[in-house]
Amino acid sequence: MTTSAPVVVSRSTLKRLPLYLHVLEDLQRQGREYASCTMLAGKFDFAPILVRKDLEVTGAKGTAKIGFKVVDLIRDIKEFLGWHNVQDAFLVGAGNLGKALLGYKDFELYGLNIVAVFDADPRKVGTRVFNKEVLPMGRMPGLAKRMHINIGIVTVSADGAQAVVDAMVISGIRAIWNFAPAPLSIPDGIILENARLTQSLAVLSNNLKRTLQSE
Numbered sequence: 001m002t003t004s005a006p007v008v009v010s011r012s013t014l015k016r017l018p019l020y021l022h023v024l025e026d027l028q029r030q031g032r033e034y035a036s037c038t039m040l041a042g043k044f045d046f047a048p049i050l051v052r053k054d055l056e057v058t059g060a061k062g063t064a065k066i067g068f069k070v071v072d073l074i075r076d077i078k079e080f081l082g083w084h085n086v087q088d089a090f091l092v093g094a095g096n097l098g099k100a101l102l103g104y105k106d107f108e109l110y111g112l113n114i115v116a117v118f119d120a121d122p123r124k125v126g127t128r129v130f131n132k133e134v135l136p137m138g139r140m141p142g143l144a145k146r147m148h149i150n151i152g153i154v155t156v157s158a159d160g161a162q163a164v165v166d167a168m169v170i171s172g173i174r175a176i177w178n179f180a181p182a183p184l185s186i187p188d189g190i191i192l193e194n195a196r197l198t199q200s201l202a203v204l205s206n207n208l209k210r211t212l213q214s215e
Contacts, residue, residue: 036067083111093155144171158182
C-alpha cells in the first residue's frame with residue numbers, strides 16, 4: 001500500500017490559516033452556518049483567490065455560491081495544523097516570559113499543553129508557577145523520554161539558549177519553539193521555529209511611524 005506525501009505549504013499560508021480560524025470561531029459563536037472566501041478575504045483585505053488557495057491545502061470542500069460550512073472548515077483547518085490533538089510540551093526558563101506563556105490558558109485550544117517547566121537557576125527550582133513546580137534541568141531527559149515529549153519551548157536569555165536546545169535534543173525533543181533572541185545550531189531532523197518578537201515590533205513601529213507622518 002502506498003501513502004501520499006505530506007502536503008508542503010508556504011510559511012505565509014501557515015501564518016494566515018490561524019487568522020481565518022479566529023474569524024470562523026467568532027462566526028460559529030454567532031450562529032453563522034456558512035462562510036465564503038470573499039467574506040474571509042474582506043476581514044483582512046486579502047484577495048479572495050488567495051484565501052481560496054489557502055483553504056484548498058486543508059482539503060476543505062466548499063459549495064459554489066454558498067461557501068464553506070463553518071463547523072467543517074474549523075475542523076479541517078485544525079486537523080491540517082495539527083491542533084485537533086493536544087501535544088504535551090516542556091518549557092525551559094521560568095522568568096517573566098516563561099511565566100507569561102505558562103499563564104496563557106488558550107494554548108490547549110490550539111493543540112499545546114505545557115506539562116512541565118525547568119530552570120537552571122537553583123533559586124527558581126522548587127518554586128511554583130501557575131501550580132507547576134519548577135524542576136532542575138537534570139530531570140528533563142528522563143522525563144521527556146518517559147512522557148514521550150516532542151515539543152520544547154525556550155524562554156531563557158540569549159546566552160543560555162544553545163545549552164538549553166542541546167539538552168532538549170539529547171532528551172529526544174524533536175520540535176523547538178525558541179523565544180530567545182539568539183542564533184541556534186541544531187542537528188538535521190530537528191524542527192526549530194524562532195518567535196521573532198523584535199521583527200513583529202519592527203513592523204508595528206514602522207507602520208505607526210508612517211501613519212503619524214501622513215497625518
